Amino acid sequence: MKKRHDKYGPLMSSRQNLYGSIYYRPDDYRVTVGTEVPYAAIHNEGLRAGRGKGFKMPKRQFMGERVE
Secondary structure, eight states: OOOHHHHHOOSSOTTOHHHHHOEEEEOSSOEEEEOOOTTHHHHHHTOEESSTTOEEOOOOOOSOOOOO
16 A cells, blocks of 8 residues: 555655744743745635545644634
8 A cells, every 4th residue: 555655745845934934932921933925724724625626635734723
């Protein structure tokens, strides 16, 4: 049986745009962690991607839950 990465290549991009975009901002009693990459939420939460009808991207969570 072929593995998924054999067919589609590695899940991590060699450019590491998403990984390199993660920032943190310390405050008095908390730390804010985030990214400004527009497709980050699609990967993190498993949302619809593509044009038109598109497809459902599988959830590949790399950041924890949002806490206010």
